Amino acid sequence: MAETWQRAYGRGRMDIPCGVVATLALWPHKSPGAAHAAGLARFLASQPARRWPPTVGQVAAVHYLRRPDLIGAAGPLLRWAEEEHDDDTLYAVKAVAETALKHGVLHHTGSADPSARSEVDLMSWTIVCLRHREDRSWLAEHHTPDDATDVLVSLAIGDQPPASSSLYEPAGGTGGIFRAVAQRLRDHGVDPHAWTWSLQDLDPLAVAGAAVNFLVWDLGPNTTVACGNTLSEGDLTGRALAAQARAEAHRDALLAGANEAAGHLRALRALEVLA
Template structure:
């Protein structure tokens, strides 16, 4: 299988803090502004993703329409977490070298088994770094654990992948700059459009449009709501920002973008989200990685009214998930050491013979 350049340097990201939130540095780093377009030495089949999309919310909706349309036309079935999970996994990708081979073309050139293996690699790699959030998003990738993915499922997976990429998913999420990655919520339209309107109403889901969320963030930040001046203090690093009915996290995305516009780093704040819908909470968990909200993020799947301690319970679960990750890594290191020792012994035996 060809090795794809799927990830930016994840090892450079700070270790998440699932237990208690550590104190933030006194002077958080100022995030970079959207970089200027750089010259490319040789012609590229696609331009480098260095400029913001002119209508990110509209493009996100078109991606959702394309992915949902393909899923329904190709009779994908009732497991709507599959198309949502496909787009979520693709949105997690940050190409390490933007001047390298065209990642979209590489992905679409894979055969079915390679494509499925790629999706498994995306989720497993991110689980190593954020097991708490990837575990919360489990519903979006559990289908990849099926012993055998039949030909029809593989065909639909490819069709949804192709639709999302060809409608410009990487133009929204493929940036290294977090401000550009968080221009919009690409998962909310997919989730809404693959789910019937009746199912949405049954769950009480009414997702705030991204443009409305942006406007609300600006209004609150300005301290003005319906011409009533409010006393709103400037945000301070270390503060806790919470949404008890988060959906896929759209309001917090807007809040994070406003912080960046003020020269603040969202990673220096605490974030928590709660939603009763499992798929919405899973999307919020993935989005917190896409939008680079930082290590102090907790996502709970619960009824905020019936479960006032949902965030605290989610943090306890996160600690357990991190402990399990560390235990698995410890066992893997032992196994790797044993295998290395066996190889050295076999090499020594072969030389002696």
């Protein structure tokens, strides 16, 4: 996918190809064993390039209803869809989508079983590969390999993880440690929804990727992400919880307004029938 983007678009705008992968990972329809993946991949690959920006917005809207805070945090990967793009950029977007579909993105993220969706940190691979082709020296970004993470988690948690606890990662990247912990919990019959997960990182794209991952991996309602410098700002979990409350209040207000508007439309239709 990174090679496709570089050939089709050139350097820059990592948010666009990362957002394409995020949208496919967040695709709302899941099935046992991702049985629908091949058919859906053919359908999506056949869509014209101009359909991709609105598709990104539609997928984000589905998840916004449930977790407006995480979709807000994922904004750096999704907001490009609100811009006007020329035909060359849209061609590159479609090319990236086709490449990701060809190489099985929906098979990785399309299962109805969250454990099957949590076998790989897809957003980490995407961001690191793209940044490697740009310039990652400024961030010294090196995500921990899955095998190393699994070993660390097995040593830290052991074979009897608690039924509920909390995990805070002050330099969490896209959440690789969280993925490994969640998988170990599931392997030992513990529901990740009973845990509290708090992640922060300096890189906005990594935090956005973590927000996407938290939804894909289904870590549950007690999840927060924050973007900031841990060394100078400390633990930003409180700020993330406040942002979550504001996002949920805004969503509720929007839904209330939509329901009121729908009620007015039903009343008007009833009057038209009577007339």
